[in-house]
Amino acid sequence: MQESLETLREEILDRVAHCGSEPELDHLRVEYLGRKGRITLLLRGLREIPAEERPQAGEQLNRLRQLVEEQLEARLAELKAREKERILREERVDITLPGSRWERGQIHPLTLVMDEIIDVFLGMGFEIARGPDIEDDYHNFEALNMPKDHPARDMQDTFFVSQERVLRTHTSPVQIRVMESRKPPLQIIAPGAVYRHDDDATHSPMFHQVEGFMVDGHISFADLKGVLTHFIRRIFRAEIKVRFRPSFFPFTEPSAEIDIECMLCGGKGIPKDQQVCRVCRGSGWLEILGAGMIDPQVFRFVGYDPEKVSGFAFGMGVERIAMLKFGIEDIRLFFQNDIRFLRQFACL
Ligand SMILES: [Zn+2]
Numbered sequence: 001m002q003e004s005l006e007t008l009r010e011e012i013l014d015r016v017a018h019c020g021s022e023p024e025l026d027h028l029r030v031e032y033l034g035r036k037g038r039i040t041l042l043l044r045g046l047r048e049i050p051a052e053e054r055p056q057a058g059e060q061l062n063r064l065r066q067l068v069e070e071q072l073e074a075r076l077a078e079l080k081a082r083e084k085e086r087i088l089r090e091e092r093v094d095i096t097l098p099g100s101r102w103e104r105g106q107i108h109p110l111t112l113v114m115d116e117i118i119d120v121f122l123g124m125g126f127e128i129a130r131g132p133d134i135e136d137d138y139h140n141f142e143a144l145n146m147p148k149d150h151p152a153r154d155m156q157d158t159f160f161v162s163q164e165r166v167l168r169t170h171t172s173p174v175q176i177r178v179m180e181s182r183k184p185p186l187q188i189i190a191p192g193a194v195y196r197h198d199d200d201a202t203h204s205p206m207f208h209q210v211e212g213f214m215v216d217g218h219i220s221f222a223d224l225k226g227v228l229t230h231f232i233r234r235i236f237r238a239e240i241k242v243r244f245r246p247s248f249f250p251f252t253e254p255s256a257e258i259d260i261e262c263m264l265c266g267g268k269g270i271p272k273d274q275q276v277c278r279v280c281r282g283s284g285w286l287e288i289l290g291a292g293m294i295d296p297q298v299f300r301f302v303g304y305d306p307e308k309v310s311g312f313a314f315g316m317g318v319e320r321i322a323m324l325k326f327g328i329e330d331i332r333l334f335f336q337n338d339i340r341f342l343r344q345f346a347c348l
Pocket of ligand 1: 263264283284
């Protein structure tokens with residue numbers, strides 16, 4: 001017995017010392033100290049040995065059990081410490097490395113200008129309405145006083161989706177849709193994308209408009225002038241000169257185009273170097289809006305009585321206003337997504 005215990009002791013100590021992981025250690029614990037472990041079985045077998053040898057054998061076995069428990073604990077602590085060291089070594093962070101930079105995006109210049117335009121009108125009590133980009137012929141042309149053979153249709157190079165459907169050439173159809181479904185008083189702006197078959201430095205096949213209109217019992221041209229003058233002075237600057245010039249649109253009568261003084265030459269047409277101003281081409285004025293009193297015929301299309309209501313409508317190109325505000329000469333820059341261009345608007 002004495003000898004076999006000694007062999008067992010050495011075997012155990014050797015295995016514990018060479019044990020390389022926690023699961024392995026658990027395995028050893030079960031093998032020797034578990035319910036059917038070798039030491040457990042030996043302890044259980046004590047009752048079968050002669051009574052006079054029992055106390056000594058018991059003491060030796062208990063001492064062995066205690067030693068094994070201690071050795072297992074010690075080895076476990078060792079393995080844990082080693083693992084911690086490994087983690088610290090392998091996962092060390094080099095705080096002297098330069099950090100990775102996060103590129104921060106910014107709002108697109110057109111969105112900036114669009115938001116600014118909307119803001120000014122919301123401040124005057126206008127509400128926002130939207131309509132479909134794919135529009136039917138009736139809302140895009142017919143109800144805006146442009147019957148099928150009307151020459152004004154040629155002014156807008158139209159993308160046809162089918163015989164009866166087009167990509168809307170302006171945001172004016174929203175005006176019709178709102179008036180069809182609601183009664184005055186109305187004070188609406190309709191921002192959105194519009195489409196025309198046109199592509200050069202100042203025209204893009206897709207661009208943005210903000211349409212606006214106001215309808216009530218006694219709306220006059222003076223209201224139109226007041227609202228638009230206020231708008232222009234908020235968007236550009238307080239003292240800018242504004243000019244209302246007679247024009248023609250099929251859906252307004254009378255109609256006007258609204259000009260502001262040229263920002264490059266200050267309205268003089270010829271800047272200091274005595275060359276004709278390239279922005280206004282010498283006129284001293286820049287057109288930025290079309291507007292007018294809503295044509296009685298348009299009111300009839302939506303079931304309003306032109307004897308009882310009156311109103312004005314206006315429309316503007318967002319790209320044009322952004323180009324003037326930021327001094328951008330090519331509309332295509334807005335849509336090329338060149339990060340060097342877009343970044344310039346980061347701090348606005
Ligand atoms: Zn000019």
